[in-house]
Amino acid sequence: DQKFLTMAIESSCDETSVAVLADGRTVLSNVISSQIAIHTAFGGVVPEIASRHHLENMNRVVEQSLTEAGVTLDDIDLLGVTYGPGLVGALLMGVATAKAMAFAKDIPLVGVNHMHGHISANFIQYPDLKPPFMSLIVSGGHTNIVEMTDYGQCNVLGGTRDDAVGEAYDKVARVIGLGYPGGPKIDIAAKEGNSQAIHFKRVFLEKGSLDFSFSGLKTAVLNYLNTEKQAGREISVPDVAASFQAAVIEVIVKKAIEAALDKRQDKLVLAGGVAANSKLRCDLQAECDKHGIRLYVPDPVLCTDNAAMIACAAYYKYQTLGADDLYLDAYPSLAI
Ligand code: KG4
Ligand code: ZN
Numbered sequence: 001d002q003k004f005l006t007m008a009i010e011s012s013c014d015e016t017s018v019a020v021l022a023d024g025r026t027v028l029s030n031v032i033s034s035q036i037a038i039h040t041a042f043g044g045v046v047p048e049i050a051s052r053h054h055l056e057n058m059n060r061v062v063e064q065s066l067t068e069a070g071v072t073l074d075d076i077d078l079l080g081v082t083y084g085p086g087l088v089g090a091l092l093m094g095v096a097t098a099k100a101m102a103f104a105k106d107i108p109l110v111g112v113n114h115m116h117g118h119i120s121a122n123f124i125q126y127p128d129l130k131p132p133f134m135s136l137i138v139s140g141g142h143t144n145i146v147e148m149t150d151y152g153q154c155n156v157l158g159g160t161r162d163d164a165v166g167e168a169y170d171k172v173a174r175v176i177g178l179g180y181p182g183g184p185k186i187d188i189a190a191k192e193g194n195s196q197a198i199h200f201k202r203v204f205l206e207k208g209s210l211d212f213s214f215s216g217l218k219t220a221v222l223n224y225l226n227t228e229k230q231a232g233r234e235i236s237v238p239d240v241a242a243s244f245q246a247a248v249i250e251v252i253v254k255k256a257i258e259a260a261l262d263k264r265q266d267k268l269v270l271a272g273g274v275a276a277n278s279k280l281r282c283d284l285q286a287e288c289d290k291h292g293i294r295l296y297v298p299d300p301v302l303c304t305d306n307a308a309m310i311a312c313a314a315y316y317k318y319q320t321l322g323a324d325d326l327y328l329d330a331y332p333s334l335a336i
Contacts, residue, residue, distance in 0.1 A: 005071060006078045006318075007101075008311035009062075011094035012086025012114050013140070014038075014045045016057040019307035020069035020076070024315035025124055028069035030308040032301075033057045040180050044170065051089030058097050065307075073105055078323075080314020083111035084334025085141060091330035099326050108323035110314040114305075115142060115336040116152060118271040120316070121302040121309040129296055134265040136256040137336075138280070139272030140166035140183075143252070144336055145210045145259045148269070151316035156336055157259055158210025165248060166274045168214040172221050172244050176237050186241045187277050193238030195246035198224060202251050210255050217247055249280050257287050269296045276300040 003022040010017040019030040035053045039045045066072060081098035084091060095111070102109035119135050131148045143160040163171070166183055173182025178189060200220050203213050221244055228235050260268050268288055274280065281297055288295040302309060 004077050004315075005075055006080055006311040006315045007065070007073075007076045008080035008112065008307045008314050009058075009094040009098050010082045010114075010117070010305055010307040010310045011054045011058070011090050012082045012084070013090060013305060014050050015305040016054050016061050017305065017307035018061045018065035019311045020065055020071060021124075021308060021311040021315065024312055025127055027124060027308045028071070029065045030301075030306055031061050031065045031068065032306050033061050036181060043174055043180050045087070047087045047089055050087060051093055054090055054093035058093060062097070062101075073101060076105070076107055078314060078318055079107050079109045080112050080311050080317075081109070081328075082114045082117060082310050083328060084331030085114055086330075086332060088330055088332040091332065095328060095330050099328060103326055108318065109326070109328060110318045111324050111328045112310045112313045112317060113334055113336065114310075115144070116313045116317075117309040119146075119148060119154075119269060120313040121271060121298040121306075122269045122296045123312050123316075124308055125298040125302060126296055129267075129269070132265065133267035133269050133296070134256070134260040134263060135269040135271060136252065137271045138165040138252060138274035140164060140170065142272065142336070143212050143214075145256060146336060147259070147263055147265065152313070152320055154336065157263075158212065158255065160212040160214065161205075162213050162215035163218060165212075165214065165252065166272070168218055168248060169274065171218050172240075175222055175225060176235070176240050178237065178241070183274060183277065186245055187279070189238050190242040190245045190279065191238075193236065193240070193242030195242040197236065197239035198243040200224075200243055200247040202247055204251060204254070210259055212251065212255070214248065217244065245277075245279055249277075249283055252280070253283050253287050256284065257291060257293070260293050261291060266293055267296065268293050271298070271303070273304040276303040
């Protein structure tokens with residue numbers, strides 16, 4: 001029997017990725033070309049450089065994805081592409097490539113919201129998972145608690161009022177000298193540190209609020225470093241990493257569980273780059289177990305930016321909303 005093939009492109013930040021999926025959830029290929037090594041020299045992603053590298057890599061990544069999947073462009077039934085949120089120049093590279101292929105081969109095209117992609121990574125990981133469920137999305141650019149009521153449909157219950165979780169990790173890593181990308185480096189360093197060495201305030205905001213604020217924590221880390229330096233005391237990087245991480249994770253775990261209990265959802269779906277964090281996965285699992293909630297977490301490769309999750313989201317969006325036309329544009333601040 002004939003499989004329905006979706007090919008998707010993800011280029012919203014510093015990963016050029018192209019994937020081919022069969023029937024929406026089976027990954028035939030998921031090629032990810034990372035620019036991390038290039039941006040490390042600058043301490044973070046430089047948007048203009050990211051766009052240029054997407055341009056250089058795109059055709060090769062498309063070809064490799066088709067080859068690994070054992071198909072040609074003529075076999076593709078649907079094209080998906082991230083059209084926001086993200087860096088505008090980077091997004092445009094993906095959107096232009098997808099439109100060109102859609103036009104040349106007369107393939108239907110669907111623009112995918114990057115955040116819906118992150119959630120959809122879980123549909124790949126768990127073939128039986130279906131909405132409704134509660135979801136915690138923690139990435140470099142976004143932090144949200146959303147209730148997913150159906151494929152592609154969600155109610156946003158909370159979000160960050162300043163920095164995203166991944167952004168806080170990256171900024172703190174920079175000031176303690178761990179470099180870019182900070183998240184994985186803090187994750188590793190924290191394993192050697194004492195999470196109770198320094199007490200950083202947990203910011204819960206107003207009672208009942210599912211919003212977040214992390215910029216104060218970032219400042220608290222900076223103040224701690226300055227105070228210690230002025231007093232001539234040695235700083236333990238693992239202790240700062242562990243103490244910072246404990247403050248972040250305690251808040252996001254509490255709020256995610258509170259949201260699931262409030263809305264009587266017994267499924268909690270974790271998504272986004274920070275979902276690769278070992279302590280977050282472990283602490284969230286322990287709290288879910290206490291409350292009879294089943295936790296869904298994708299493999300780390302599906303947590304960080306990749307096109308397989310975009311293809312999966314495209315597959316479901318096409319079924320409910322149909323195709324977009326060739327006027328599809330990039331929206332850097334697209335809301336979830
Ligand atoms: O989802 P993603 O790949 O890109 C965005 O859409 O933003 O997320 C990247 C973010 C970065 O801030 C990175 O530091 C963080 O995810 N991250 C981690 C870990 N792996 C990636 N944060 C904490 N622990 C990790 N193991
Ligand atoms: Zn992402």
